[in-house]
Every structure is written in C-alpha cells, then in structure tokens.
Amino acid sequence: METGNNIISKKFYRVTIPLLNETNNSFNVQGKYYFPEVRNLENKKINGIQVHYGNVDITLKSNQSFQNKQLWFINPASFGGLNTFLTLYDVDGNELIGNMPTSILHNIGTGKIIPFNAYLNLKKSYILVPEVYVSTPPVIPALTLTFFHD
Amino acid sequence: MKPILRSYLIEVNVGSSAPAQGQNISFQDYPQLRDIFLCGIIAQDSGQVTKSPSGKAVVTTLTDATITIMDKFNSEVIFQYPAYDLNPADQSGFYRDFVPFPMQLTKSYVTIMNTGTYTANQSFLFNILYYTAKDAAMLGARKK
Numbered sequence: 444m445e446t447g448n449n450i451i452s453k454k455f456y457r458v459t460i461p462l463l464n465e466t467n468n469s470f471n472v473q474g475k476y477y478f479p480e481v482r483n484l485e486n487k488k489i490n491g492i493q494v495h496y497g498n499v500d501i502t503l504k505s506n507q508s509f510q511n512k513q514l515w516f517i518n519p520a521s522f523g524g525l526n527t528f529l530t531l532y533d534v535d536g537n538e539l540i541g542n543m544p545t546s547i548l549h550n551i552g553t554g555k556i557i558p559f560n561a562y563l564n565l566k567k568s569y570i571l572v573p574e575v576y577v578s579t580p581p582v583i584p585a586l587t588l589t590f591f592h593d
Numbered sequence: 594m595k596p597i598l599r600s601y602l603i604e605v606n607v608g609s610s611a612p613a614q615g616q617n618i619s620f621q622d623y624p625q626l627r628d629i630f631l632c633g634i635i636a637q638d639s640g641q642v643t644k645s646p647s648g649k650a651v652v653t654t655l656t657d658a659t660i661t662i663m664d665k666f667n668s669e670v671i672f673q674y675p676a677y678d679l680n681p682a683d684q685s686g687f688y689r690d691f692v693p694f695p696m697q698l699t700k701s702y703v704t705i706m707n708t709g710t711y712t713a714n715q716s717f718l719f720n721i722l723y724y725t726a727k728d729a730a731m732l733g734a735r736k737k
Contacts, residue, residue, distance in 0.1 A: 450596070490596070520643040528602065528646050541625060542602035543720055546641035546682075553686025560596035573646045 450558050452490045452591035456483050459587040460570055461514065462525070472525070472584050473575045478565040484590055486534075489563055491556040491591035494548040496524070501587060514585040519546055525576055527586055532567040539563075542571060545586065556591065563590075595632065595690050598724045601625050604645050605703050605717040607652075612705040617661075619702045626721055630729065631662065631696035633722030635688045636679035642718060649716040655680055657710040658717065663700040670694050673704055676717070690722070 458481055462472045495501040497516030518524025529548070531540040539561055550556055570586055603626070605618055612618065639651045652658070655676040662671040671691070681688050703717055724732075 519641070520639075526642050526644045538601075538625070539598070540600045542646050543600050544602070544637055544642040544718065546637060547635055547720065550686055553681065555594070555681065555686025557681075557688070558594055558596040560598065571646055573648055574644050 450490045450591075453593055454487075455589050455591050456481070457495075457587060457589045458484070458565075459514065459585050462517070462527075462570070462572060462584040462586060471575055471577050472572050474572060476570045476572070476586075478568050478570075481565050484563065484565060484592060486562065487590075487592040489559050489561050489590055489592050491558050492529075492548050493550060493556050493589045493591070494545045495587050495589065496549055496551070499549075499551055513582045515582045516587055517584045519549065525572055525584065526574060528571040528573070530569055530571065531561070532564045534562045534564050536564065536567070545570070545588075548588070594688055597633075597722055598728055599629075600635075600720050600722050602646065603698070603719050603721055604647060604649065605719065606649055607705075607711050607713065607715050607717075609713055611709070611712050614705060614708040616705045617702040618705070619700070620698045622699050626696070626698045626723065629696055629721075629723040629725055630693040631691060631721065631723050632693040633688055633690040634660070634662075634679050635681060635720040635722065636660075636676050637682070637718050637720075638680065641680075641682055645716045645718055647716075649714060652711055652715045652717055654710065655683075655717075657705065657707040659704045659706060660719070661702055661704065663697045665695040665697045667697070667700065676703070679719070688722070693724070696721075696723070 496519045520526040527545045528542040638655050639653045658676040659673040664670045
C-alpha cells in the first residue's frame with residue numbers, strides 16, 4: 444500500500460508531567476519541569492511526539508492523580524491556558540529541540556504529527572513555563588504527551 | 594515532512610517602537626545556530642503561543658511579514674517568503690522543509706509589510722529546523 448512519506452510507529456506511550464514541584468508549591472507554576480524517568484522509552488527510537496490539551500482532545504480521568512491531587516490537563520494559551528515550551532536532549536547529551544512551543548506538537552484540526560528521529564534522554568529534557576500562572580488548589584496543572592516509537 | 598533532527602526557537606523582537614512598512618528587523622546571533630544547515634522553518638502567532646519564553650507578547654498575525662534567509666555566501670536563498678506560509682496551523686499541519694543550505698542567521702531578517710499591524714515589543718517566534726555538519730557526516734555514514 445502506498446504510504447507516501449508516512450512513518451509507521453509500532454508503539455505509543457503517554458507521559459504526564461505535573462507542572463508543580465516542591466520549590467513552587469504555592470501553585471505558581473512558572474518554571475522548568477523535568478520529565479520523570481520513563482523506562483519504557485529508554486533506548487527507543489522516537490518517531491513522533493504529540494501533545495494533548497485539556498478540553499480539546501483529553502479530559503481528566505478519575506484514576507489520574509498526583510500526590511492525591513487532581514490533575515488538570517492544561518488548555519493551550521490561545522484558550523486562556525498556559526504557554527509551554529519543550530526542550531529535548533538526546534542520549535549523547537546534545538540539545539535536539541530548544542524551546543519548541545508545544546502547540547507545534549498539537550495536531551488539532553490537522554491530523555498531522557510532526558515526525559522525529561531520535562533517541563532521547565528524557566531525564567535531562569524539560570518543559571518551560573515562562574509566565575507567572577497561579578493554579579487553584581487542589582488541582583495541579585499538567586502537560587501530557589504521547590511518544591511514538593519503534 | 595521530513596523528521597526533525599534538531600530545532601531551536603528564535604525570537605525576533607520588533608523593538609521599542611512600532612515597526613513601519615518596509616522596515617527590516619535582523620535576526621539576533623544564537624551560538625547554537627552558527628555553522629548549521631537549515632532544512633525547515635516553523636512560525637507561530639498568538640493563535641498558538643501568546644508569550645515567548647522571555648515573556649514578550651507574540652505577534653497576533655503573520656500576514657504582514659516576510660522573511661529573508663541568507664546563506665553563508667551572502668546569497669538570499671529565501672527572499673521575502675510570507676511568514677504566514679510557515680505556520681502549520683494555517684497549512685493543514687504541514688511545515689515547510691527546504692533543500693538544506695548553510696544558513697547565515699545574523700544577515701537574515703524579517704520585513705514588515707504594513708505599518709500598524711505590529712506594536713512595540715511584540716515578538717515573532719521561528720523554530721529553526723536544522724542539522725550540523727557532524728550530523729550530516731553521521732547520516733552519510735549510516736546510508737553507506
């Protein structure tokens with residue numbers, strides 16, 4: 444079957460990053476948030492990354508919580524939510540992606556997933572929230588992304 | 594669309610006063626983007642991102658701006674290309690990829706096409722998609 448330049452991924456894995464940490468537990472979410480350790484994505488070639496936004500393509504599920512607090516999957520900035528920027532490092536410590544707006548990785552209305560080709564070091568990679576943004580307790584803002592890999 | 598090897602966000606701020614029609618605004622120097630091969634550009638406006646990483650307001654539209662990209666031989670490889678055409682949100686999710694060429698960022702610039710569209714201190718955001726000479730050598734080695 445003709446597939447054009449489409450890339451076929453065998454597996455998908457979703458990672459959620461709570462935008463809150465011990466140093467800013469006043470619920471001002473401005474800052475840098477490193478990815479958790481994700482063993483399922485170690486030594487995997489990442490073919491694509493997709494960001495999901497709250498109330499656009501994903502809603503809160505009752506079984507998704509962090510420290511017994513509810514997660515709020517953030518809205519995109521254009522819907523009054525948060526501006527978030529993604530920085531990714533590869534396994535050799537090189538910066539592959541520097542401050543890419545996550546909105547580029549959101550495929551609302553287009554169906555396109557931006558293709559990548561990299562082995563990532565997620566522990567060194569992070570999300571940047573540049574603005575002061577005060578969340579309403581006890582709901583914790585979170586960003587969730589799906590990684591497509593071999 | 595080709596897979597992204599490397600990407601770096603650059604910000605072009607219009608300055609402390611509103612830019613006028615025909616004004617060129619040069620790109621700043623980013624050490625990460627010296628000696629690189631440009632292979633694609635993604636632009637976004639406030640419909641996707643409202644603030645830049647440095648906290649500046651992002652331009653509300655791309656329709657009144659073009660970009661010119663120089664190569665390291667001072668040739669205008671991309672001349673006055675409409676910035677609007679670089680936003681995947683306006684192009685069915687596609688980004689524009691180019692035949693790679695050695696980019697010279699500091700001689701590249703944005704041209705304002707209409708007075709009054711952009712206000713003081715707004716920023717354009719461009720994701721430069723690129724690879725380095727070292728990447729090219731590694732990719733060549735993989736093909737052999």
